[in-house]
Amino acid sequence: MTIVVAYKWAPNPQDAAVRSEGTVDFTRAKSTISEYDPVAFELARRVADSTGAQVVGVTVGDASIDTSLARKAALSRGLDRLVIVADDRLVGADSTRLAAVLATVVRRIGDVDLVLAGESSVDVTEGQVAMTLAGQLGWLGLNAVSSVSASDGGYAVERDVPSGTVSMVVTGPAVLATTADAVLPRVPGMKDILGAAKKPVEVLSLDALDVPSAQVTLTTLSTSRPAAGNRQRVIIDGSDPTAAAAELVGALRAAKVL
Amino acid sequence: MNASSQTWIVVADDPAVSGLVVAARILSAEVTAVVAGRRATAESVVAAGVDRVLWLGEPAEGTPVEAYAPDVARTVAAGAPGAVLGSSEGAGRVMLGAIAALLQAPGLSGVTALERDGNQIGVTRSVFGGIAERRDLVTGGTAVIALAGGEISDPTGLAVPVEEVTANALTTGRLTGLRPKEKAPVNLRAARTVVAVGRGLKAKDDLALITDLADAIGGELACSRPLAEGVHWIAKDRNIGISGQQIAPELYVAIGISGQLQHMVGVRDADVIVAVNSDKDALIFKQCDYGIVGDLYTVVPALTAALAAKP
Amino acid sequence: MTSDATEPDFDVIVVGAGLAGSVTAYRLAERGLSVVLIERGDVPGSKNLSGGVLYGRVLETVFPDYLDEAPVERRVTRHVTTFLTPDSAVSLDYSADGLAEPVNAVTVLRAKFDVWLAGKAEEAGAFLMPGVRVDSLLTEPGPDGAATVVGVRAGDDELRARVVVAADGVNSFLARSVGLRPKPPTNHLAVGVKAVIRLPRVDIESRFGVSGDRGAAHAIVGDCTLGIGGGGFLYTNTESLSLGVVLRLDDLLRSGHTAIEAFEHFTQHPGLAQYLRGGELIEYGSHLVAEGGYPMVGEVAMNGMLVAGEAAGLAINSGLTVRGMDLAIGSAIAASDAIAEAVASGDTSEAGLAGYRRRLDESFVMQDMRTYARAPKFLERPGMYGPYGELIADVLHHAFSLDGTPRQHLLTVARHALKRSPVALRQLISDGWAGVRAL
Numbered sequence A: 001m002t003i004v005v006a007y008k009w010a011p012n013p014q015d016a017a018v019r020s021e022g023t024v025d026f027t028r029a030k031s032t033i034s035e036y037d038p039v040a041f042e043l044a045r046r047v048a049d050s051t052g053a054q055v056v057g058v059t060v061g062d063a064s065i066d067t068s069l070a071r072k073a074a075l076s077r078g079l080d081r082l083v084i085v086a087d088d089r090l091v092g093a094d095s096t097r098l099a100a101v102l103a104t105v106v107r108r109i110g111d112v113d114l115v116l117a118g119e120s121s122v123d124v125t126e127g128q129v130a131m132t133l134a135g136q137l138g139w140l141g142l143n144a145v146s147s148v149s150a151s152d153g154g155y156a157v158e159r160d161v162p163s164g165t166v167s168m169v170v171t172g173p174a175v176l177a178t179t180a181d182a183v184l185p186r187v188p189g190m191k192d193i194l195g196a197a198k199k200p201v202e203v204l205s206l207d208a209l210d211v212p213s214a215q216v217t218l219t220t221l222s223t224s225r226p227a228a229g230n231r232q233r234v235i236i237d238g239s240d241p242t243a244a245a246a247e248l249v250g251a252l253r254a255a256k257v258l
Numbered sequence B: 001m002n003a004s005s006q007t008w009i010v011v012a013d014d015p016a017v018s019g020l021v022v023a024a025r026i027l028s029a030e031v032t033a034v035v036a037g038r039r040a041t042a043e044s045v046v047a048a049g050v051d052r053v054l055w056l057g058e059p060a061e062g063t064p065v066e067a068y069a070p071d072v073a074r075t076v077a078a079g080a081p082g083a084v085l086g087s088s089e090g091a092g093r094v095m096l097g098a099i100a101a102l103l104q105a106p107g108l109s110g111v112t113a114l115e116r117d118g119n120q121i122g123v124t125r126s127v128f129g130g131i132a133e134r135r136d137l138v139t140g141g142t143a144v145i146a147l148a149g150g151e152i153s154d155p156t157g158l159a160v161p162v163e164e165v166t167a168n169a170l171t172t173g174r175l176t177g178l179r180p181k182e183k184a185p186v187n188l189r190a191a192r193t194v195v196a197v198g199r200g201l202k203a204k205d206d207l208a209l210i211t212d213l214a215d216a217i218g219g220e221l222a223c224s225r226p227l228a229e230g231v232h233w234i235a236k237d238r239n240i241g242i243s244g245q246q247i248a249p250e251l252y253v254a255i256g257i258s259g260q261l262q263h264m265v266g267v268r269d270a271d272v273i274v275a276v277n278s279d280k281d282a283l284i285f286k287q288c289d290y291g292i293v294g295d296l297y298t299v300v301p302a303l304t305a306a307l308a309a310k311p
Numbered sequence C: 001m002t003s004d005a006t007e008p009d010f011d012v013i014v015v016g017a018g019l020a021g022s023v024t025a026y027r028l029a030e031r032g033l034s035v036v037l038i039e040r041g042d043v044p045g046s047k048n049l050s051g052g053v054l055y056g057r058v059l060e061t062v063f064p065d066y067l068d069e070a071p072v073e074r075r076v077t078r079h080v081t082t083f084l085t086p087d088s089a090v091s092l093d094y095s096a097d098g099l100a101e102p103v104n105a106v107t108v109l110r111a112k113f114d115v116w117l118a119g120k121a122e123e124a125g126a127f128l129m130p131g132v133r134v135d136s137l138l139t140e141p142g143p144d145g146a147a148t149v150v151g152v153r154a155g156d157d158e159l160r161a162r163v164v165v166a167a168d169g170v171n172s173f174l175a176r177s178v179g180l181r182p183k184p185p186t187n188h189l190a191v192g193v194k195a196v197i198r199l200p201r202v203d204i205e206s207r208f209g210v211s212g213d214r215g216a217a218h219a220i221v222g223d224c225t226l227g228i229g230g231g232g233f234l235y236t237n238t239e240s241l242s243l244g245v246v247l248r249l250d251d252l253l254r255s256g257h258t259a260i261e262a263f264e265h266f267t268q269h270p271g272l273a274q275y276l277r278g279g280e281l282i283e284y285g286s287h288l289v290a291e292g293g294y295p296m297v298g299e300v301a302m303n304g305m306l307v308a309g310e311a312a313g314l315a316i317n318s319g320l321t322v323r324g325m326d327l328a329i330g331s332a333i334a335a336s337d338a339i340a341e342a343v344a345s346g347d348t349s350e351a352g353l354a355g356y357r358r359r360l361d362e363s364f365v366m367q368d369m370r371t372y373a374r375a376p377k378f379l380e381r382p383g384m385y386g387p388y389g390e391l392i393a394d395v396l397h398h399a400f401s402l403d404g405t406p407r408q409h410l411l412t413v414a415r416h417a418l419k420r421s422p423v424a425l426r427q428l429i430s431d432g433w434a435g436v437r438a439l
Ligand SMILES: Cc1cc2nc3c(=O)[nH]c(=O)nc-3n(C[C@H](O)[C@H](O)[C@H](O)COP(=O)(O)OP(=O)(O)OC[C@H]3O[C@@H](n4cnc5c(N)ncnc54)[C@H](O)[C@@H]3O)c2cc1C
Pocket: A035, A036, A120, A121, A122, A125, B197, B198, B199, B200, B201, B223, B224, B225, B226, B227, B239, B240, B241, B242, B243, B244, B245, B255, B256, B257, B258, B259, B260, B261, B262, B263, B276, B277, B278, B279, B282, B294, B295, B296, B297
């Protein structure tokens, strides 16, 4: 059996620059494995170690996601092998496009019964790709998964929902999006990174995949940069806490927010 | 696919739908709801004031509402509405994912404005964690839109019948138990003053410092994500930010919070932001109205004391 | 994976993918040695601040086509030296097309440049290992009983090699851990605060008088550092500016100011406003720089290990410019040649690696370090950063301001100005002399 981990190689918008007209420049923001995806790697490895399954990492995106740095970063986190689709026709692809490509890759890998994904990506932060992937595959999709383990004939899954913790048994193929704190992911060591370079990587061409085409499209009418919010930025030295507190409370009272 | 001018909403076991109904009415006069889950949910959607309710039937014992996602998608596709709205939380994402996949339509999140121009729908969204905004025209079919649910409102409109649609839910997942949370979820959106604490706090026991201040100031307690996850010192539903609550209180006090993008988008609309941080170069000092550079362990008690003193 | 305790995992372990480390790894891999290049940043360059002016002729000897291949920002054809007083700026502008052909200096942004350089090492066959922070050196007693470096440790893992190169930058924790470098005294260190400001191309071209791929480098002294020993710089990149201040650590500590305060003072100076107007701060941080000059260079080799680049104290602060990148490359050339020789001969002891120091001494690296040996002493003279700036501005003000009064002879102006200035004439002459010799 195979467990797929869908992960993203992405930059943090905290490091991006927004031009005054609202277009975003990511050139100074370096990509890494998206912040919460290592949780999915770790969970997948633990499950696979108990069932003997193999763990395959899958990522899709533009050409820039396939570098040796990016490969090693993923393969050193407990994967057995990697499948990449890196094509500039996917620049700016929306969640449904990404999920459509991911679905064809999962089908092609074959004997997959579980896809694990992160809670949300660091750049897009929608928490949508994995659930759309479930839709593309026609599989059960569950988010907010805080624990997965092998159980009789399937997987025992726990979910963290507003009302509490739900436990479930999953007996068929499923796509699970994890919570950000489901497990503490391992930090790869030197031997993990050296080992990563020896693991197989398959690069699939977009042309070789039968990806359904988009039916609904977006035309961007305008972009803008949200007003930075004209904050007053009155900074008080707190080395004398009592004086600083008095000054602040005075200012807040004067501003009638207290 | 030829989309009609109708607007649909999808509801999966979360009866807090009035936000969806209000948004749907911006786009069309008539609103149809597709409901997965218990009959009671369908009834509460009726009460929220929609024009038509399509219900997928009572789930068999142990069937999670997510198992209805393919049915929801098929029902929506058959109706071919101009727009379909669902919750951006929990099962809502699963339903919207199935719909987006079946229609091969982009799922639109972070929506700040919706407009209709003739048969076309315009959507304004904040993108990349809120650093930019984009206005798009949706062409070729249904606009698939994720929105925060909102509150349960008083019954409005006329009661309509609940129409049952046959469903064929997935059978691959079975519920086996629920450990309920001790406390009901809080709604920080209603609070006028919110006092939040972040990783500047050294130990869980020290939380008393912050709750004392919150009490003195008459505010609700909140936190940055690391305090709600990982250490679990504060309940997750008090996390402020892109993956937590987005609030607009009159006063927001951030203590020991560095002010990263993913947190600050949650308080962008606060009237006044106060920061207490020991690092004078912390990002938050560029995004606050008042800041005290100092150790929270001395500044916070001083603030609590100063609030107690009469002006 | 287990490694036999005696069989090394690699011929060479290079710690630090800065300029020194990547060039060393590149040149060794080119020769067929097995090399691992370990970098603590997730991406090379991510820990290295903004950028600067690279005196690139030495890089050309390693990569003849680097100007076309590497992500260089602009070719520097204008060197401007500016003296600031609280309300004026006086500039000496040296601009010549001769500076562009051959290209002597280019501006680079490290976040891009380091990625390229590490990529070259990787292409040549070095194993690039980012995201790993080396915690310590593995040492064993050698045949003669003296400590020998046999590898590195990071977390729970150990890697072994015939030679370890410490190219871990100014703090060189590795060189210090084996006593090759004492902890530098604070008067041998400076703090640099650097920033990158985005500015549209057209504004850069009009404000700095450059066009195409040409660029300008401004060195700034005088009222720019709150009277703290040091200076400022302002360099043009393609669509941004690198700017910052370099402050003597001991002086900074004495002043009671923070480096950030000095930096803010600098950026708000009216003399700089014309250049920075409308720019957007996109990167910001501070870093130490070695400025002890020649006396700070410690031992550079021991059994099984070499120290290269700023880890070896190789940096020059002339008061007007900071140089370190070209010296790092120069030392990498010497180190890689020496290592190749030692590995081939089977002797990687201190004696076997002695070719490194010899090559360093013969190269421009140590020659320049000696030439500028006095610079740090010169910079310690307090007048350089406050009163002189005012003095020079005063002189030039009187010489250039056409207020209808007869032009005075420049020397007379200087004396008048001196009377008004807090600097004593004798001190000026002696500092001036020290300055001429040092620069
Ligand atoms: C996809 C995604 C979604 C995210 N969603 C959210 C979200 O919804 N909400 C959220 O908050 N974060 C979110 N994050 C995480 C976010 O990026 C930051 O990591 C997080 O907000 C940092 O929390 P913090 O400010 O408490 O901690 P830190 O960044 O560690 O800051 C702690 C601060 O405390 C200060 N401090 C330390 N000691 C003291 C003291 N004694 N007195 C005073 N000050 C002190 C420090 O100077 C520092 O500024 C998300 C990240 C990603 C990638």
